[in-house]
């Protein structure tokens with residue numbers, strides 16, 4: 001906990017505001033998935049409600065309720081929800097007009113605010129612009145461009161920057177006793193996103209999955225059948241599992257392709273233990289085709305949601321990728 005406090009500028013700013021009782025009414029927290037927006041939002045809420053010194057003290061009755069996730073003046077919506085609809089927002093605004101029960105402020109966190117459709121955002125607008133004096137609304141967003149400009153312009157923006165690689169290394173080596181090449185890989189692969197580093201350390205299957213995806217991706221320089229072997233690694237037959245894990249599959253795929261670019265540019269790669277696969281692949285493809293593949297895959301990753309035909313999107317993306325790699329002349 002101390003770690004986040006000292007290293008994350010966004011959180012320091014928020015806690016400073018809470019301690020001086022200068023918190024605003026409407027916030028947009030922007031940053032990558034896993035970067036710590038929810039942790040920060042909950043600590044901010046605890047600090048606002050805290051009755052002790054050095055807020056949040058984690059010792060007063062209010063803080064204890066926060067630690068147990070039972071504080072009735074903190075309401076979180078949008079967790080694990082693929083879409084946030086107008087009815088969800090109406091329920092929230094109804095709740096907003098009931099005064100806080102235990103403290104002076106009633107705090108609402110909307111996780112995955114990017115998942116609000118336009119109707120939901122319009123329904124939120126008035127409350128977000130001018131909540132009751134006791135109300136605080138915090139939207140957590142991976143990309144504020146997903147929000148309507150009317151919402152964007154009414155919230156105080158708090159941007160969450162990635163941690164430094166050495167900060168991730170220090171955290172991971174202390175908490176998970178990792179060292180050497182593995183530690184270095186985790187720090188670099190996480191891209192400074194603490195949640196990604198934690199996911200890798202706590203997912204026993206991660207390194208197996210990484211090996212499989214890299215091996216199958218490397219085979220894309222071969223025949224068309226390779227498209228479907230790799231598609232299987234993206235879990236196209238099991239959409240439920242895929243929706244939980246597809247970010248990881250995309251990240252692994254993209255890390256391979258970025259390593260290919262790194263080899264072509266004679267710079268350092270991240271998947272050092274898989275270097276032979278990356279080098280062989282690199283010798284058979286052009287830089288331009290790999291850049292296309294990365295752009296295309298990143299675009300698909302950003303657009304994916306649970307209402308789409310996942311299998312179709314993945315296969316289509318990999319066909320495009322295969323065709324890029326093999327040159328346009330192979331298109332038929």
Ligand SMILES: [Zn+2]
Nearest residue numbers: 050057060063
């Ligand atoms: Zn407290």
